[in-house]
Amino acid sequence: MNKRILIIGACGQIGTELTLKLREINGKNAVIASDIREGNKELMNSGPFEFINAMEYDSILKIIDDFNITDVYLMAAMLSATGEKFPAKAWELNMNSLFNVLNLAKEGKIKKLFWPSSIAVFGPTTPKENTPQETIMEPSTVYGISKQAGERWCEYYFNKFGVDVRSIRYPGIISWKTNPGGGTTDYAVEIYHNALLIGKYSSFLKKDTKLPMMYMDDAIEATIKIMDADAKDIKIRSSYNLAAMSFTPEEIANEIKKIVPEFKISYHSDFRQNIADSWPKSIDDSRARQDWGWEHKFDIKKMSESMLNSLHTKYDVL
Numbered sequence: 001m002n003k004r005i006l007i008i009g010a011c012g013q014i015g016t017e018l019t020l021k022l023r024e025i026n027g028k029n030a031v032i033a034s035d036i037r038e039g040n041k042e043l044m045n046s047g048p049f050e051f052i053n054a055m056e057y058d059s060i061l062k063i064i065d066d067f068n069i070t071d072v073y074l075m076a077a078m079l080s081a082t083g084e085k086f087p088a089k090a091w092e093l094n095m096n097s098l099f100n101v102l103n104l105a106k107e108g109k110i111k112k113l114f115w116p117s118s119i120a121v122f123g124p125t126t127p128k129e130n131t132p133q134e135t136i137m138e139p140s141t142v143y144g145i146s147k148q149a150g151e152r153w154c155e156y157y158f159n160k161f162g163v164d165v166r167s168i169r170y171p172g173i174i175s176w177k178t179n180p181g182g183g184t185t186d187y188a189v190e191i192y193h194n195a196l197l198i199g200k201y202s203s204f205l206k207k208d209t210k211l212p213m214m215y216m217d218d219a220i221e222a223t224i225k226i227m228d229a230d231a232k233d234i235k236i237r238s239s240y241n242l243a244a245m246s247f248t249p250e251e252i253a254n255e256i257k258k259i260v261p262e263f264k265i266s267y268h269s270d271f272r273q274n275i276a277d278s279w280p281k282s283i284d285d286s287r288a289r290q291d292w293g294w295e296h297k298f299d300i301k302k303m304s305e306s307m308l309n310s311l312h313t314k315y316d317v318l
């Protein structure tokens with residue numbers, strides 16, 4: 001049977017670009033985008049769209065039946081910074097949506113499931129440099145707790161029920177097409193917009209806060225690669241560490257200054273500093289590289305050039 005894909009939370013930062021890429025590969029009608037809200041024009045004009053609330057099992061089931069869906073990508077979630085403002089809602093959305101799709105897979109309604117985890121599964125007691133795949137995990141945010149619990153449930157559904165669920169611990173994702181959705185690494189996207197539009201940026205993280213990051217193109221490639229891998233090569237069924245680069249606000253500002261010399265940065269940290277301080281500075285992703293051939297393409301230089309070029313065209317400035 002041909003692959004037919006449903007993306008839940010398709011209008012967000014990652015879902016938008018994932019949908020466009022999967023449509024390019026599989027044909028537009030093989031990929032159903034869904035969300036509780038409409039997405040940008042490019043997404044809405046690129047193929048079929050359905051309203052689905054990830055918390056409602058029956059609405060997901062109906063679309064799976066209507067479109068003979070085989071693979072689901074669950075991208076709906078409440079992210080780290082917003083989750084700290086609404087902890088109960090974050091827990092409810094992040095866990096219920098995952099249970100819905102895990103149970104649909106358990107009941108044989110779909111064949112394969114992608115669910116993203118995050119570097120937020122790690123906490124203040126985790127070794128911060130080159131954080132191993134298996135290590136101390138005591139997350140201190142509600143978002144991190146929900147992702148860690150989610151990982152345990154994914155592994156449990158694989159072991160107990162043979163559910164083919166695959167997962168990646170995304171680092172902070174940087175992109176230009178869609179705005180980020182309330183995470184702690186959002187500064188690394190906003191900084192490029194502000195550099196081009198007003199030539200300055202006030203960072204909500206301190207200048208030496210180093211975090212693991214990844215350009216969207218690499219994140220999409222990893223997502224598609226892990227889903228296309230042979231099931232026997234997916235040896236970790238909780239979630240894989242994944243890395244590309246790590247940098248501080250000062251380092252990214254210096255990179256931007258090479259292209260926009262008049263750019264100025266100031267630092268005024270807020271509640272997100274505590275979240276960032278609890279996370280790793282760099283990640284050991286050797287298992288993903290070994291098991292299913294992960295390779296990143298973008299470093300901070302290549303990413304900065306691509307971000308500024310793409311945003312320049314988008315805003316038509318300078």
Ligand SMILES: NC(=O)c1ccc[n+]([C@@H]2O[C@H](COP(=O)([O-])OP(=O)(O)OC[C@H]3O[C@@H](n4cnc5c(N)ncnc54)[C@H](O)[C@@H]3O)[C@@H](O)[C@H]2O)c1
Nearest residue numbers: 009011012013014036053054076077116118170172173181
């Ligand atoms: N962006 C990052 O830097 C990053 C890093 C690590 C992990 N992740 C994970 O990747 C996934 C996607 O992240 P993102 O950055 O695209 O998030 P986002 O906030 O940009 O997008 C989430 C989308 O889900 C939708 N949504 C919210 N509630 C919903 C519901 N009840 N039913 C259906 N849709 C709903 C929203 O409307 C939004 O379009 C999430 O699981 C997130 O935790 C993201």
